[in-house]
Amino acid sequence: MTTVAAIDCGTNTIKLLIGTHTDTGLEVAVRESAMVRLGQGVDATGRIHEEALVRAFAAIDTYAEQIGQHHVDRIRFCATSATRDASNAAEFRAGVLFRLGVQPEVLSGEEEAAVAFAGAMSNISDDARRPVLVIDIGGGSTEVVLGDDTAPGHDTLLASESMDIGSVRLHERHVRHDPATREEIGAVVRDVDDQLDACGVDLAAAATAVGIAGTMTTIAAGVLDLATYDPEAIDRSVHRVDDVHAYVERLVSLTVAERLALGYMHPGRADVIDAGALIASRVLRRTNVESLLVSEADILEGIAWSMRP
Incomplete structure (x- = not known):
């Protein structure tokens, strides 16, 4: 061992x-x-x-x-x-x-995407429809990875992209008010859409969408209306995309103080999650999926599996 x-x-x-x-x-x-x-x-x-x-x-x-x-x-x-x-x-x-x-x-953006995909797929059941789109929203970048792990012996990455849009980066770049103004929200959305327009991943080809990392797990906690952050309730939970969009719209309208009052919200995420949530919503609007699966397993599991004997 x-x-x-x-x-x-x-x-x-x-x-x-x-x-x-x-x-x-x-x-x-x-x-x-x-x-x-x-x-x-x-x-x-x-x-x-x-x-x-x-x-x-x-x-x-x-x-x-x-x-x-x-x-x-x-x-x-x-x-x-x-x-x-x-x-x-x-x-x-x-x-x-x-x-x-x-x-x-x-890690390069390409390496980060591959490890994130491996970590997410370690937590996905065999009956999930393929190809799978893994969405990893970080503070500075967002990785989208389309892949299929049905090939014998290894995951097959069909396409991946690491984009310089993340919750911290876009919040610092565009948001000056609490909550963000309509103009500031529009600026974030335009920045995200510009990156997605140039993205080399066919997001519409995904049969299953999987969200990983803190922005996505916090969104899941909000859609579930949890009193506190509960990893067991969040892990592998499935949410209607329409519910995700509705929650993002509500979350962005809250002040930082109102977000901090949410029992599941980490204090270190409350100020920048507006931009991260908008990224999640804009990515999902480019897909044809009706639901989002959220996984607690992420790039950490991918890194750990890379060290197996």
Whole structure:
């Protein structure tokens, strides 16, 4: 048996999964996330803010302690959008190496999409209609991946795209009021639609749509009208697309204070989820699916599976 630690460092969140590969699959011992907003100001300045580095390194120090307690055999630290874009990314990479003893891998958009797809598909039943569209909305980028895992022995990616639209990036770029004005919402939507117009993935070809990561799981919690965030209720839940659109419209109209009052809303997501939710809605409008399946399994599982013996 091999115990692994998978770390996904995104624009808004750093997530950790510690699990053991056994003959029957991956047994997860730890799954945690910390909202550090690593991408604070990156879209405007091209640099990771010093305050964001402090927050990120504090979270990584905590993860290092847990990794040591679980006697991990292998660590893989994958960094995504913010560290692809930042001019001072070397400072961040050096800090990770010092704390964990491993060099962070800065994934390309294509690599990020492939790992996210693998993680999502690990949680999808065999009877889900193919091809499957996986939608991964992050803080700095959004990945859409169309694939089919019915080919013997491996997943088949039909097409993927990593777009520079994410909840933090678009909120910082366009939103100045609380809640966003009609003009600001329109600016976000135009930005998303411009990216989707140029997207190389045929979203309309999807037979099943799967949403992963925090924006999508929070939307699921809202559609379910949960009192608190409940991963078991959210995982593999299915929602009518019309209900998703209606919820997004309502969510965007709320102030940050009103979003914070929602029992399922993470405080670190409340201010930027307006842009993330609009991305979700605009992507789904390009598909022909009637429902959205939401999975708690995501890029973390994909990273962990990449380290199986």
